Amino acid sequence: MPVRIEDVARAAGVSTATVSRALRGLPSVSTDTQETVRRVASDLGYVVSRSASSLATGKTLTVGVVTPYVRRWFFATAIEAVERELRGVGYDALLVGVGEPMTGDVAPFRPEVLQGRVDGMVILTAPLTGQEMDGVRRLAVPTAFVGVAVSGTMSVRVDDVAVGRTATEHLIALGHRRIAHVGGDPEDQLNYTTPLDRRAGWLSAMRQAGLEPPPWYGETSDFTAPGGHRAMQRLLALEEPPTAVFAASDEIAFGVIRAAREAGLGVPGDVSVVGVDDHDLSETMGLTTVRQPVFEQGQVAAQLVLAVIAGDSSRRHEHVLAETRLVCRTTTAAPADTSP
Amino acid sequence: MPVRIEDVARAAGVSTATVSRALRGLPSVSTDTQETVRRVASDLGYVVSRSASSLATGKTLTVGVVTPYVRRWFFATAIEAVERELRGVGYDALLVGVGEPMTGDVAPFRPEVLQGRVDGMVILTAPLTGQEMDGVRRLAVPTAFVGVAVSGTMSVRVDDVAVGRTATEHLIALGHRRIAHVGGDPEDQLNYTTPLDRRAGWLSAMRQAGLEPPPWYGETSDFTAPGGHRAMQRLLALEEPPTAVFAASDEIAFGVIRAAREAGLGVPGDVSVVGVDDHDLSETMGLTTVRQPVFEQGQVAAQLVLAVIAGDSSRRHEHVLAETRLVCRTTTAAPADTSP
DNA sequence: CTGTTAGCGCTTTCAC
DNA sequence: GTGAAAGCGCTAACAG
Numbered sequence A, B: 001m002p003v004r005i006e007d008v009a010r011a012a013g014v015s016t017a018t019v020s021r022a023l024r025g026l027p028s029v030s031t032d033t034q035e036t037v038r039r040v041a042s043d044l045g046y047v048v049s050r051s052a053s054s055l056a057t058g059k060t061l062t063v064g065v066v067t068p069y070v071r072r073w074f075f076a077t078a079i080e081a082v083e084r085e086l087r088g089v090g091y092d093a094l095l096v097g098v099g100e101p102m103t104g105d106v107a108p109f110r111p112e113v114l115q116g117r118v119d120g121m122v123i124l125t126a127p128l129t130g131q132e133m134d135g136v137r138r139l140a141v142p143t144a145f146v147g148v149a150v151s152g153t154m155s156v157r158v159d160d161v162a163v164g165r166t167a168t169e170h171l172i173a174l175g176h177r178r179i180a181h182v183g184g185d186p187e188d189q190l191n192y193t194t195p196l197d198r199r200a201g202w203l204s205a206m207r208q209a210g211l212e213p214p215p216w217y218g219e220t221s222d223f224t225a226p227g228g229h230r231a232m233q234r235l236l237a238l239e240e241p242p243t244a245v246f247a248a249s250d251e252i253a254f255g256v257i258r259a260a261r262e263a264g265l266g267v268p269g270d271v272s273v274v275g276v277d278d279h280d281l282s283e284t285m286g287l288t289t290v291r292q293p294v295f296e297q298g299q300v301a302a303q304l305v306l307a308v309i310a311g312d313s314s315r316r317h318e319h320v321l322a323e324t325r326l327v328c329r330t331t332t333a334a335p336a337d338t339s340p
Numbered sequence C: 001c002t003g004t005t006a007g008c009g010c011t012t013t014c015a016c
Numbered sequence D: 001g002t003g004a005a006a007g008c009g010c011t012a013a014c015a016g
Helices: A005-012 A016-023 A031-044 A050-057 A073-088 A130-139 A160-173 A194-208 A225-236 A250-262 A294-309 B005-012 B016-023 B031-044 B050-057 B073-088 B130-139 B160-173 B194-208 B225-236 B250-262 B294-309
Strands: A062-067 A092-097 A120-124 A143-146 A154-157 A179-183 A218-220 A244-247 A272-277 A288-291 A319-321 A325-327 B062-067 B092-097 B120-124 B143-146 B154-158 B179-183 B218-220 B244-247 B272-277 B288-291 B319-322 B325-327
Touching: A005 A016, A005 A031, A016 A031, A050 B050, A062 A073, A062 A294, A073 A092, A073 A120, A073 A294, A073 B073, A073 B092, A092 B073, A120 A130, A120 A294, A143 A294, A154 A294, A160 A179, A160 A194, A160 A244, A160 A272, A160 A288, A160 A325, A179 A194, A179 A225, A179 A250, A194 A218, A218 A225, A225 A244, A225 A250, A244 A250, A250 A272, B005 B016, B005 B031, B016 B031, B062 B073, B062 B294, B073 B092, B073 B120, B073 B294, B120 B130, B120 B294, B143 B294, B154 B160, B154 B294, B160 B179, B160 B194, B160 B244, B160 B272, B160 B288, B160 B325, B179 B194, B179 B225, B179 B250, B194 B218, B218 B225, B225 B244, B225 B250, B244 B250, B250 B272, B294 B319
Parallel strands: A062 A092, A062 A120, A120 A143, A143 A154, A154 A319, A179 A218, A179 A244, A244 A272, A272 A288, B062 B092, B062 B120, B120 B143, B143 B154, B154 B319, B179 B218, B179 B244, B244 B272, B272 B288
Antiparallel strands: A092 B092, A288 A325, B288 B325
16 A cells, blocks of 8 residues: 555656665765656655665664653653654654653563664663663663763763752851751662762762751652652651751652641741752742753753764763753742851 | 574574464464473574564554653653553554644654554644644554544543633632633644633633623633743733633643732632642642543553554544543632622 | 665465 | 465665
């Protein structure tokens, strides 16, 4: 039923080889035939069979986008960026979910299934096991990680230690001393250093200011608003609750703020909150945050793998660090009680 | 470099045909050889070439997921659902962005490029032009729409008129009379009836209660918080601002609430707000909303196309309507001034 | 510049 | 139950 290259060849009065060349714009075709073939092909509504072409060339014109979530803002934004970048140059995005890494309620990621299906991969801060990492390497296609640096391949991310430090220093500069942190669970590492790094940044800034925080100021949660909400409730139950909270993501921060308000505390009157990301809703919510350019990181990751696919092996090990910056809005202020 | 079927055949001492059969579990293979082949294949790390297999069978084991956005909650959630459903049965999700439909800053969707690349499609409330729709039909693969009913194929959605009515009736029941609506732009239709339907539901409920709203109570915006924010600012500048707002999405509602609070109005003290969706953050924000099961809609859409692909043509024209329900939280209350 | 001829790696009749 | 051989639709040498 579909039009094959042979139909075009016949209709144009040339060989299939010539049609193939003409359609791909190879130089070794006269402008005339090129034009004729193009017209005939378009008239016939011909479109090359990807499987046949892939089988013959070994290229798939497809890049795998592996991600643990798509519902969370960070991932959704990065995915959209990657997809656009790929589509812009005629590549397809094969979306590969790796399941809830924390709960394992989905079959594990088996990189082998991508064998021969993709020319490259963009992996979004997926907490991969060692096995999975090996599998990824074995695929031997250009691969860029977003959000975490992996040696031997490409990556684009932000300096999460600096992020934690920036947020915390902002709070300290405002005069806060009892500054808590609500971050990701360090147990769930698996090559996923973001939660650890942000926490480290917090600790480092605190210590540098001579403010060793008690262990119970280091709360953990998943990266969701309900998680932040619960964590904040625990913090508020302490004898000496914090006057400021550095949340490891804006979504956590939303939950933290909610818990504070439910407890009758004003934000930023009684407690200041700063997040990380600059989520789509953060401006609307007035959230002070450390902004990271997520869309851009996705774009760059896609560009990197496309470049290496295209043969620019000089970038094969490139690690790019995106800029972050504090965006002050209305959830942080000096503490009510400024005296020591 | 990669292991081919022939390698497995040789190692197992059988023909490639037998390997092919054994690996696919065809009945016409003795249990013994089946087992041997399986083991050898796994030992060798063999994985069938998708392009070769597709070329030979005509099936791609891939379904296209076409969407105008991935960053917006509704789409991200549906995409995640579809991807999981597909992966669960060994199908791949090919993510296809159709660009900002409103601004046209991205190349138009050309369904032909999916020719022969997918066995089916799930199309997420994408405002397709007539041309694009024709292209989709011409692909002649099982296709399910999410969020909009399209005749001649499958769909899963909610009754948006009922949604609008439910939200509005809730406000009316609380005693509100000056109820405005902030919805999507009716200009941007293109088979995308959601904004129109929700608006129609609002109007219908109002009229049924004998409350013909003035035209300027029918505000429009895109489906974002900033859009809702701007729309609410316009509403608040009216001589007689509304005491309640029905926002066509939770994201719009967040913006509306923000604008109200910035104007010094309490929510729900001075103005009530109800949204639609039950966005991930709505519970945390305490937003009253008309919940729609987005994840489930995505699942069902995927199941439908998988079923038809699998040969169950009885569902080829199935239209499923998902349930919605009002979730009362803390952004709606009786108006301050209950007197007429 | 263009045509001929092999495959790419798998599946599928058709025999046995 | 298993093998031989003929494609699936395209691209890549190799001639000319």
